[in-house]
Amino acid sequence: MLFWVKTAALFLIRSKRTSVVLTLMVISAVSCLIFLSSLAMGVNDAMIRNSVGLFSGHISGYNIPSNISNKDLSVKGVANVLKRVQLPGFIHVKNKMEMITLIGIDPAQELKSSAFWKKTIKGRFIQEGTNELFISESLSKRLGAVCGDIISFSQQARLEHGFLKKEFVVVGIYKTGISQLDTGISFCDIGTLENKQSVWDAAIFLQDGVDIDMILQEYRNKNLDHNNFKTWKQLMPDLEQLISLNYFSMTIVIIVVFIIVSLGITSAFSIFILKSIREYGIMKVMGMTSKETVFLLCWEVFLLNIVASALGIIVGVLVVLIFQTIGIDLSAYTSHNQYFIVSGVVYPRLTIYSVWLPPLSALLFSLPAAIWPAIMVSRKNAAQILRGA
Amino acid sequence: MINTKNISKTYPSGRGVVNALCNVSFSTPKGATLAIAGKSGSGKTTLLNCLGGLEQPDTGEINCFGIDIHALSKKQLSHFQRQHMGFVFQFGNLLSFLTVEENIAFPLMLNKVLNKKEIKKRISSLLEKVGLSELSSVLPNELSGGEMQRIAFARAISHSPKMLIADEPTANLDTETANKLVQLMFSLAKEENCSIILSTHDQDLIKLADQAIYLFDGRDATNG
Numbered sequence: 321m322l323f324w325v326k327t328a329a330l331f332l333i334r335s336k337r338t339s340v341v342l343t344l345m346v347i348s349a350v351s352c353l354i355f356l357s358s359l360a361m362g363v364n365d366a367m368i369r370n371s372v373g374l375f376s377g378h379i380s381g382y383n384i385p386s387n388i389s390n391k392d393l394s395v396k397g398v399a400n401v402l403k404r405v406q407l408p409g410f411i412h413v414k415n416k417m418e419m420i421t422l423i424g425i426d427p428a429q430e431l432k433s434s435a436f437w438k439k440t441i442k443g444r445f446i447q448e449g450t451n452e453l454f455i456s457e458s459l460s461k462r463l464g465a466v467c468g469d470i471i472s473f474s475q476q477a478r479l480e481h482g483f484l485k486k487e488f489v490v491v492g493i494y495k496t497g498i499s500q501l502d503t504g505i506s507f508c509d510i511g512t513l514e515n516k517q518s519v520w521d522a523a524i525f526l527q528d529g530v531d532i533d534m535i536l537q538e539y540r541n542k543n544l545d546h547n548n549f550k551t552w553k554q555l556m557p558d559l560e561q562l563i564s565l566n567y568f569s570m571t572i573v574i575i576v577v578f579i580i581v582s583l584g585i586t587s588a589f590s591i592f593i594l595k596s597i598r599e600y601g602i603m604k605v606m607g608m609t610s611k612e613t614v615f616l617l618c619w620e621v622f623l624l625n626i627v628a629s630a631l632g633i634i635v636g637v638l639v640v641l642i643f644q645t646i647g648i649d650l651s652a653y654t655s656h657n658q659y660f661i662v663s664g665v666v667y668p669r670l671t672i673y674s675v676w677l678p679p680l681s682a683l684l685f686s687l688p689a690a691i692w693p694a695i696m697v698s699r700k701n702a703a704q705i706l707r708g709a
Numbered sequence: 710m711i712n713t714k715n716i717s718k719t720y721p722s723g724r725g726v727v728n729a730l731c732n733v734s735f736s737t738p739k740g741a742t743l744a745i746a747g748k749s750g751s752g753k754t755t756l757l758n759c760l761g762g763l764e765q766p767d768t769g770e771i772n773c774f775g776i777d778i779h780a781l782s783k784k785q786l787s788h789f790q791r792q793h794m795g796f797v798f799q800f801g802n803l804l805s806f807l808t809v810e811e812n813i814a815f816p817l818m819l820n821k822v823l824n825k826k827e828i829k830k831r832i833s834s835l836l837e838k839v840g841l842s843e844l845s846s847v848l849p850n851e852l853s854g855g856e857m858q859r860i861a862f863a864r865a866i867s868h869s870p871k872m873l874i875a876d877e878p879t880a881n882l883d884t885e886t887a888n889k890l891v892q893l894m895f896s897l898a899k900e901e902n903c904s905i906i907l908s909t910h911d912q913d914l915i916k917l918a919d920q921a922i923y924l925f926d927g928r929d930a931t932n933g
Contacts, residue, residue, distance in 0.1 A: 323818045327807075330806055330807060330811070331806045333806075334805075334806040334807075334848070335806060598802075599804055599805060599806065602802050602803075602804055603804065603815070604787075605761070605763060605790070605796050605802075606790065606791060606796070606815060606816050606819060607787045607788065607789075607790035607791025607792070607794075607816070607819055608787065608791075608819065609783070609784050609787040609788075610783060610784075610787075611784075701763055701764055701765070702763045703758040703763040703764045706763075706798070706802070
């Protein structure tokens with residue numbers, strides 16, 4: 321066997337130009353497909369990151385009893401748990417009143433994990449330990465409030481005794497483009513509301529690549545009521561569907577690209593083999609059997625593919641790593657898309673499948689390419705080959 | 710002994726069926742030299758191809774050293790060729806991707822009879838005999854026509870075959886180079902006790918052979 325492997329290797333090495341062209345073809349096919357599939361992963365990641373990173377986190381916790389702390393929810397795989405409390409009420413300013421839900425947040429932690437504060441259009445985000453208020457643009461327009469205005473908040477429409485009444489200074493106005501965040505809510509420091517609430521909400525952010533179901537299982541193991549937690553898939557079924565659609569369409573694109581590339585590879589290999597048919601005729605004259613002919617051809621295709629695929633993987637992975645570092649800014653095409661609300665930068669992501677499937681498929685498509693010429697060479701007698709060559 | 714009995718071969722062509730060989734019979738003893746002479750298109754190459762098992766005659770029998778080669782299966786014929794036959798063609802037909810020594814080693818590697826050391830020894834001995842020791846690591850495209858034919862000959866006898874088939878081996882060489890090659894072939898074949906069957910136009914070469922047959926339109930015209 322070693323003799324045939326060596327002969328196949330010499331055949332490839334000494335057919336320099338043809339081998340280089342074929343190698344380049346396989347390298348570009350494999351690396352392009354690695355990049356394409358990584359880009360598809362990156363687009364999906366960006367949509368999830370944007371959607372969960374804006375406010376809700378990967379898991380949203382509701383009505384969590386106050387005896388459970390955010391530390392209890394910080395199991396292995398959780399990057400951060402943001403504590404939020406909700407207080408429905410009314411805000412009054414300049415004789416105008418609006419019904420809202422005031423959300424108490426920890427500004428420092430929000431700055432670390434969520435991104436809605438990045439959507440500030442006027443003023444700044446609230447600071448810890450202050451009576452500052454962060455309101456949406458639509459609310460500011462309805463109330464005619466601007467940064468610096470003092471706003472009163474109460475749980476009753478009338479400002480009566482016995483109910484919480486607080487005064488806040490508007491420090492920032494935001495606009496996310498998501499109606500649930502842009503209407504009916506305002507943000508203040510959790511310290512101003514916390515003592516009044518018996519339950520709290522959580523935005524749970526996971527570390528990259530952590531299985532969401534594993535975290536839910538952890539909570540179940542801790543006897544936490546699973547009804548209190550909802551994943552982003554439950555909260556945003558449209559996003560989940562969009563991601564499935566994206567996978568489906570990208571898979572079709574990749575398959576189509578691959579079929580075209582594979583046909584190219586198959587044809588190139590067939591031409592490569594047929595171009596050298598005289599050499600096989602000479603070897604046949606010397607007593608090479610049909611089985612040995614097929615064996616030699618398959619080794620040639622296999623060796624070329626192994627080398628070219630390895631180089632293709634290196635090139636593909638390097639390109640992905642470069643773009644993983646610098647990112648691909650698609651903001652110009654995503655600025656009005658709610659799934660790219662925070663950032664339009666996509667970071668391609670490698671997966672085991674994106675690295676191994678393209679070279680494996682290249683090999684699977686190339687080997688049959690060797691079969692037809694091999695059958696032709698073995699069927700023709702040596703005299704025919706030498707006469708026809 | 711090589712025996713042929715009533716070999717006939719026809720080819721379909723655009724102008725109808727061509728009778729390439731018609732009832733050709735001859736026999737030649739082991740170690741002898743047989744020249745097949747005739748004009749272009751007389752059937753010399755077809756006869757050599759049939760003798761070498763490269764083509765199947767339509768009728769007739771070819772018996773090489775007691776074996777009817779066309780009764781063998783494809784695999785058996787390949788094994789017979791690799792063990793007992795050597796071929797030299799008009800244009801050398803060296804494997805372009807192998808160096809001179811790798812070309813000579815090819816039949817030896819196919820036969821798996823000698824070990825690496827013995828193969829090396831055999832190659833250097835053959836290269837010395839054909840006077841091209843210094844070209845062992847050269848690729849065929851760097852060789853002249855005469856050098857190529859000498860290497861093709863060295864390759865053809867490297868595995869000590871019983872029979873060497875040479876199709877107009879001197880046709881593309883100048884007279885001096887051709888004479889040298891013929892002398893080398895005949896002397897080395899005698900040394901290796903190998904029968905030579907060659908086709909040629911060259912009258913001097915025909916005279917040097919132990920035996921000659923003349924073909925005319927595919928028929929044996931030796932006595933005609």
